[in-house]
Amino acid sequence: MDTYFLKNEDIFKFYDHINQKYDLFVPLKLKTTLKVKCDYGFDLPSEDYYLKKYSQADKAEIVFNDYRPIEPARTFFTHFKEEICAYFADDKEKSLKERPIAVFGLKNCDLFSLKIQDFVFLGGSEPDPVYKERRENALIIASDCLHFKEACFCRAFDINPHPTEGFDFNLSPLNNGYVVEVASSKAKVIAAALKDIFTPATLGQLSGRSAKRESVIRRLDEHLDAHKIPKKEILKDIVVSGYNSPVWQEQMHTCVECAGCVLMCDTCHCFLLADEALAENARRLRLWDGCLFKNFTKVAGGANPLKMRYMRLRNRYLKKFNFFIDNMGIQACCGCGRCIDVCPGKIDIRYILRRLYEEKYLPAA
Amino acid sequence: MKKNIYQPLKATIEEIIQETPTIKTFRLKPEADFSFATGQFIELTLPGIGEAPFTPSSDPKVKDRLELTIMNAGQVTCALHNMNKGEVVGIRGPYGLGYPLDKFKGKDILIVGGGVGLAPLRSLLFSLFSDIDKYNKVIVRYGSRSPSDIVYKDSIPKWIKKDKVDFLVSVDVGDPSWAGNVGLVTTVLNNLPVNLNNAVGIVCGPPIMMKFVTLKLLDLGFKPADIYLSMEKSMSCGLGKCGHCRIGKFYACKDGPVFTYEQLKGLPDNYL
Structure with a gap:
């Protein structure tokens, strides 16, 4: 170079x-x-x-x-x-x-x-x-x-x-x-x-x-x-095994469902293809979407696999640390901290990952 | 310039068949021939309203027409149900992996459908019927909420009479005119005339029905790799990009929508 x-x-x-x-x-x-x-x-x-x-x-x-x-x-x-x-x-x-x-x-x-x-x-x-x-x-x-x-x-x-x-x-x-x-x-x-x-x-x-x-x-x-943030090699392990961790519900108490975390995220990529009806004709739009929005996975019949907020938070971590590690070999998190800065509820990815790690590897005696 | 991957193909509504009070079959005539494999899905677009994923219910051998059997359930389907013959819609696709017909050859094929879930299975039945010599036999168990909710009322009696086909309909709640079986579809899965060592089970229906039918099939002795499930997800792009249809490490739109239970069994209850 x-x-x-x-x-x-x-x-x-x-x-x-x-x-x-x-x-x-x-x-x-x-x-x-x-x-x-x-x-x-x-x-x-x-x-x-x-x-x-x-x-x-x-x-x-x-x-x-x-x-x-x-x-x-x-x-x-x-x-x-x-x-x-x-x-x-x-x-x-x-x-x-x-x-x-x-x-x-x-x-x-x-x-x-x-x-x-x-x-x-x-x-x-x-x-x-x-x-x-x-x-x-x-x-x-x-x-x-x-x-x-x-x-x-x-x-x-x-x-x-x-x-x-x-x-x-x-x-x-x-x-x-x-x-x-x-x-x-x-x-x-x-x-x-x-x-x-x-x-x-x-x-x-x-x-x-x-x-x-x-x-x-x-x-x-x-x-x-x-901050004691877990190493990247162990992220998939703790996110999968922490599926039933209390941390998801606990951390979502302050969530106001603004979806700032997904919209400010550097690695999030989800979008929605939507129509805009105009007087003369319709337009095909692509809009940023995110799994923290309530209707992200809702289907027409009304069923929603992510109906609770804590499920949506957990889904975000599973996508970043399980799906991407499985499919691409790297975690979909770069450590930019934009989600931490933007969150009005002070929900902190560093703390959640640390908690998941400690719950699995350092359980209270 | 290459066609944009998000751009639908125009299709005209040629015929509308009222199947039940809430379900209609739409026969579409696409602007150009449209091919799909049975079990693959398409995105149906209503200009100005939006898009929704559906699996065609017609014979994949027919290229110049496409049939979709659709329940009036959400925003797009409601608008569609209010449309008339001659109106124009858009279709994109086909997407995903359909039913692996090759793996069904020489086997006993058990098909369990629930409600409007018979739609994608009808396309599968057409494929099986046209090559029926290749398969050992086809056993269909179809569950519907009531006699009036049964779809394809004209076709079912014909299918029942076919050789190598064992077709049974059950309704959750009967009425005075109903002479058939009454009970959930799981109640007609006992003593099936199938050889479990050489059988596959194919399930499509509402999530709750899929769950209990899968458990029942496992109970009967079907191997997880021989149970095929059609997963309902809110696919938006169909190309594995938009992120809506994640199931564990898969996207329903590109790795599915047909999955074996083997692929899904380690996942938590709601398949996420």
Whole structure:
């Protein structure tokens, strides 16, 4: 992989160049008065970043996001609500020609999740044409995490807070610029066009990057020690054996059924094909759906295998840690902690997994 | 451009047969020939209303027509029941794995249906009848709530008379005109004329009936791998992507909708 150094003052040249061909999304800081304090001694940041379409007007506010943005990566590839095709073959075809997107600010957790999304939407008997087109044309500009949120727990599942695969570019901040890794042929073309601002990275810069990466890992590991999250190898085991655990009902006492956890989830992929009746004709829509919604599995006769809230919570864990491990070999959880941040009921995946582990392996004497 | 996988094919309602007060059979004429294997399902789309999964009840050998026997139960089916001949609907599919006819060859085939669950089984019966020499015999036990809830009233007497076919109907509650058996379908599963060493059981019906029939068949000595169940789930995409129809490590839409009990037996009670 080619490695370059890009100075801070040249980053906008990089953005401008990409923006010519792509719809570029860049990180901005979310202005909110909400502060979440970590209550066991760590002084962790609580600001959030969001990704916005690049515009000269926002120039002063564009930042480097120290950790993952607020929205899941899949928002760029399957939209929350979109027309998926012309209703019938002889209806006017919805134009699939969209401007390709470039996303700056995705982290390694997001790249892990895109593997799950790819498995679902590109795999199987036939790929999803809309997802495929967007995904193949997109430019992923990933970056290292310099910090982490209280809810971050990627390392618990051996996912590092810096990307090593699955991106076109990866940016690692160092001193007065970025170490840029150029992975794909698409990215190489861009790097070649920008050779004035891309200088080959020095060995010193590479070891500087390693030191920074190790420091983040060390601090994150220390933070995660307190949570005692089970190892990824044992997730399937504890979720299956914990089928009748009291933890499901107990944790759902505070659930308000907003389904924020599934909608903010980086790896959740469920959707519903729905019709929208318009005066002239109907439209075929694809909407994000999720198993925390009451009617997710309801059938026409009225039977609903997931009629209780605790069943729906359990279903989510079985899907992530049983179904995906069986079918794909990896758990459908990247440790981004978005479900923890979004939950008004403070339902915490780290705590639930720990409880399932302790109930099986450390039962009270 | 390649056809979009979510795009339905137009089909015109050609004939509507009132089977029972709540069940109608719709004969559709698709815009282009439409093939399916018995037991596979399709997504039926009503423009502006929505989609629902159904298993065709017609003979898979017929490519230019498709029949669906549907109970008025939910949003889509209610709208469908209010439609008339000549109106246009959409169909997508077929999806999933149907009945493995190859594995049934030379065997005693026990078919247990409940209510509108006879619909997919009718398509299976057509397939079996057209190649009846390949199978040892076909035993059908059909349970219905009352005599008026029996579907395919015209066809059943013809099927009963067929060679190598043993067809019995039971109703949960009889009426003065009913001369047949009264009782749940499980009550007509004793002393079956089947050779258990060379038999398969195929079950389709409401979830509660499937559960008790499966238990009964196991009790009679059917092997879990020889019991075939049609699983009812709220499939949306039919392509193993939308996530609605998960059953353990399977998706009903791509690994089913026909499963053997062997595949499902380790799962908790509600198959999740």
